[in-house]
Amino acid sequence: MDFGIITPAVMGIGVVSMSIAWVVNTWIRVRNGYPLESSWGKPIYPQKNDESIERVKLLSQENAQLRAELGSLKDRLANVERIVTDSGYQLTHEIDRLREEKEVN
Template structure:
């Protein structure tokens, strides 16, 4: 038998079998609720009380930031209304004329 033909075939079967074994192992881990691991063995979806507490704190912080953003949007709308108001524009024009008068003197 010629080894140059058999060697690539054996390597190919080995690579395919390792890939299939990895897929089956991952499927079993997911099915039974085990956390997946990255290439360094660290859990991708860690479970536990510490992580649940962290998610709770981040959710509270997210709610606080959303409330603050809402108030900032309201304030910004008021500022835009004031700036686009014709009375503000008139006052601004008067002040600019006063400024140009004092520069001329």
């Protein structure tokens, strides 16, 4: 049997499968919040300096402001929806009732 062609093909498949496994492993680690590793297996953590910490604080404040604004916009939208979906009959009935009260007084 001639192993001259089969051996490089098997080795190529092994190298490709190991590369795919490394990519999948890295993807799973990143997705689940584990730190990446250097070529020697030591974890690589993101660098934390004063500038990045200040940036996170500013972004957190902006996020809180935007959430508060979104809450107030939701409330205003609910009021507008209530006004728009209120039937014309009820509105006319309220106006007539107020006119009658004014005429009585």
